[in-house]
Amino acid sequence: DAGITQSPRHKVTETGTPVTLRCHQTENHRYMYWYRQDPGHGLRLIHYSYGVKDTDKGEVSDGYSVSRSKTEDFLLTLESATSSQTSVYFCAIEGENEQYFGPGTRLTVT
Amino acid sequence: ELKVEQNPLFLSMQEGKNYTIYCNYSTTSDRLYWYRQDPGKSLESLFVLLSNGAVKQEGRLMASLDTKARLSTLHITAAVHDLSATYFCAPSKGGSEKLVFGKGTKLTVNP
Numbered sequence: 001d002a003g004i005t006q007s008p009r010h011k012v013t014e015t016g017t018p019v020t021l022r023c024h025q026t027e028n029h030r031y032m033y034w035y036r037q038d039p040g041h042g043l044r045l046i047h048y049s050y051g052v053k054d055t056d057k058g059e060v061s062d063g064y065s066v067s068r069s070k071t072e073d074f075l076l077t078l079e080s081a082t083s084s085q086t087s088v089y090f091c092a093i094e095g096e097n098e099q100y101f102g103p104g105t106r107l108t109v110t
Numbered sequence: 111e112l113k114v115e116q117n118p119l120f121l122s123m124q125e126g127k128n129y130t131i132y133c134n135y136s137t138t139s140d141r142l143y144w145y146r147q148d149p150g151k152s153l154e155s156l157f158v159l160l161s162n163g164a165v166k167q168e169g170r171l172m173a174s175l176d177t178k179a180r181l182s183t184l185h186i187t188a189a190v191h192d193l194s195a196t197y198f199c200a201p202s203k204g205g206s207e208k209l210v211f212g213k214g215t216k217l218t219v220n221p
Contacts (some may be wrong), residue, residue, distance in 0.1 A: 031207055042114075042211035043153075050207075058208065089116060090152065094207050097160065099143065101153040 003027045004102035006091050012108045019078040021105050023091030025071075031094035032074040034058075034066065036087040037104075043090065049074055081109045112137045112203050116212035121187050124220055131215045133199030142182050142201040143209065144173050153198065155161040156184075189219045 003026035007038060013019050023032060031050055035043040035058075043060030047066040055066050065077045078085055086109045091102040113136040123129050133142070143162045145153040157166045159175035159182060166173050170193065172185045182199055196216045200209040 004145075033208075035211075040213060042213045043209075044211070045208055048208065059210075097141065097158050098155055099207075099209060100155065101145075103152050 004091060004093055004100060006089075006102040006105050008105060009103065009107045012110060013081050014110055015082060016080050019081050019107065019109075021076045021089055021091075021107070023074045023076070023102055024040045025074075027095065028071055028095060029093040029095060030071075032068065033092040033094070033099070034064075034074065034076045035092065036060065036085075037090060038087050046076065046089075078107075081107075083109050084108050092097050111137065112201065112210045114199065114201060114210050114212040116215050118201055118215060119213060120216050120218075122218045122220060123186075125190055126188050128188065129186050131186075131197055131199075133182040133184070133201075133212055133218075135180050135182075135199075135201045135210075137180075138204045139177070139180070139201035140183045140204060142175055142199060144182070144184055145200065147196045147198065147214070149196075156197075186217070189217075191219050191221060193217060196220045 007022045008048045019046040034046040035044045044060045049055045049068040067075045089105045092099045115134045119131045143158050144156040147153050157173040162177040164175045170187045175182045195215045198214045200211045
């Protein structure tokens with residue numbers, strides 16, 4: 001295993017509520033990523049981080065924010081969840097010519 | 111903008127047969143990954159291809175990369191049921207670590 005955990009693994013929330021997903025790594029890698037996976041779309045990059053406090057947007061960043069205050073944790077926040085953000089969210093870390101994926105978080109917004 | 115097209119999106123094949131999944135991408139890329147995903151699971155790295163002409167093999171799967179044609183292939187030899195899964199290709203955006211994923215090929219191997 002690449003030493004990546006995600007929490008929570010499942011969450012149901014209501015429209016308009018804030019939600020924070022956590023990605024934790026034990027590998028001390030510099031690059032971390034958040035993706036969402038939806039049927040028919042493959043995986044799409046939301047945000048990524050290239051170091052503590054260094055983050056940038058991916059292709060589907062609207063409605064999401066991220067923070068990385070220490071190397072091991074990368075947080076994804078939905079400020080006000082919408083039904084279109086119902087998805088499976090994967091965190092990934094960049095190793096030696098390899099991106100390793102976490103187990104995923106299934107988020108349902110009702 | 112890097113666009114990725116995988117073909118086919120759905121593939122049903124019999125055990126023992128051979129087939130190829132194609133991954134075309136639109137702009138220069140430094141490397142290309144292939145991943146496998148089982149239903150309800152995370153992505154498992156299969157191959158990373160780093161240079162033109164790169165070929166890698168693991169068991170019944172072989173991946174190749176032609177950077178000039180912007181094409182990667184995943185060849186399945188003598189398919190077995192355990193290979194049933196969804197396969198994704200993901201080239202990197204030129205000069206960055208950001209990956210762009212194809213929509214995936216759902217492979218079903220029938221007895």
